[in-house]
Amino acid sequence: MGAALIFTLTAVLPGCAVTPNEGGQTFRQRAHTQALTDITAEDVRAEINFGREVAARVLGRFPLLRNERLTRYVSLVGTALAAQSGRPELNYHFAILDSDSVNAYSAPGGYIFITRGALEMANDEAELAAVLAHEIAHVSERHIVKALNIHASDNSGAAGLGRMLGAGSDTARVAFMQALDQAVKILFENGYSQQDELQADRMATLLLVNTGLDPLALRRYLARVQTVDNKSQAINTTHPPSAERLESLDRLITEEHLIGLDMARNTTRFNRYVKTP
Numbered sequence: 611m612g613a614a615l616i617f618t619l620t621a622v623l624p625g626c627a628v629t630p631n632e633g634g635q636t637f638r639q640r641a642h643t644q645a646l647t648d649i650t651a652e653d654v655r656a657e658i659n660f661g662r663e664v665a666a667r668v669l670g671r672f673p674l675l676r677n678e679r680l681t682r683y684v685s686l687v688g689t690a691l692a693a694q695s696g697r698p699e700l701n702y703h704f705a706i707l708d709s710d711s712v713n714a715y716s717a718p719g720g721y722i723f724i725t726r727g728a729l730e731m732a733n734d735e736a737e738l739a740a741v742l743a744h745e746i747a748h749v750s751e752r753h754i755v756k757a758l759n760i761h762a763s764d765n766s767g768a769a770g771l772g773r774m775l776g777a778g779s780d781t782a783r784v785a786f787m788q789a790l791d792q793a794v795k796i797l798f799e800n801g802y803s804q805q806d807e808l809q810a811d812r813m814a815t816l817l818l819v820n821t822g823l824d825p826l827a828l829r830r831y832l833a834r835v836q837t838v839d840n841k842s843q844a845i846n847t848t849h850p851p852s853a854e855r856l857e858s859l860d861r862l863i864t865e866e867h868l869i870g871l872d873m874a875r876n877t878t879r880f881n882r883y884v885k886t887p
Contacts, residue, residue: 652762654699657755660786661719664754664793665703668715668723671798672707675726681706683883687735688722688742694820695750702749704742712835715797716745718755729884731835735876736818736827738884743814744828751813753806754796758789808858815862824875825868829859 675681681704688704702720710727722745724738732738748754796802802810811828818825836852863869 650762651699653760656760656762657752658700658719660755660760660789660793661717661721661749663790664717664797665721665723667790667794668707668717668721668797669705672709672723672725675706675708677706680883684724684729684738684742687739688746690821691739691743691817692720692746694817695746697750700749702746712838714741714745716748717793717797718749718752718760720749722746722749731838732831732880732884733834733877734824734827735880736824736874737831738880739821739823740814740818740828740831743817744810746817747810747813748802748806751806751809753802753810754793757796757803757806758792760789804854808855811855811859812862815859815868816866819866819868819871819873822873824873825866825871826863827875829856829863832856832859 684706685704688702692700692702697720700720702722704722704724706729707715707723707725709725710730711725712727712731714722714724714728716722722742724741724745728741729738732741754760801807814828815825818827832852832855836856
């Protein structure tokens with residue numbers, strides 16, 4: 611079952627959309643907005659190490675859903691998306707949080723979490739992928755890393771986070787804990803900046819195209835969340851209002867001529883893994 615599922619999920623990648631726009635860029639090229647040439651291997655290690663600690667804080671708030679079959683399915687969907695994210699140096703990890711709140715979280719370095727409530731809100735695989743792609747975009751664009759100025763060198767705002775997990779000075783450890791607290795506050799209280807959120811929505815939509823999935827899935831999902839008041843409050847506490855996100859997505863869908871693209875939703879497979887007890 612596992613090998614067949616992997617093949618099915620990744621088989622869409624070689625034939626994904628490569629239609630250029632007027633400037634000659636493909637969807638894949640336009641999905642990435644940040645040049646990573648100035649990021650060193652040490653910076654990446656710092657990002658991963660810091661993200662691992664942030665991920666531990668997430669798991670300190672929510673328990674993992676103990677469903678190996680479902681987690682494997684979510685991981686395979688996420689891995690297919692991550693392969694298009696422009697960060698081949700990262701190994702992405704996906705997990706389901708056992709919470710009925712509707713939300714998803716990402717930690718630097720490739721740690722992606724979706725709540726059980728958010729998963730249950732999806733109607734097909736494309737919508738699940740849309741939620742994961744939004745969080746992957748936060749990682750690939752290094753939104754927390756940039757907000758907190760996380761680098762490996764001692765001239766970073768956090769004074770060499772890459773070495774703080776080792777035998778750093780007391781000052782370095784204090785700086786590390788302060789940066790960690792700030793990252794957790796972004797995830798659970800303040801949220802990302804509106805610019806970062808809308809950028810993640812845009813990238814998520816283009817990642818869907820690149821993996822052969824319905825690019826309207828994120829818009830469908832957000833519109834449904836908006837109509838469920840008792841659940842939408844959870845996601846709207848850490849995200850811009852759904853109405854603003856929908857307006858931004860509508861502009862993107864029009865600009866990129868995404869309406870009418872015949873791409874997969876994979877509803878049957880989604881129901882088999884998510885809706886079937």
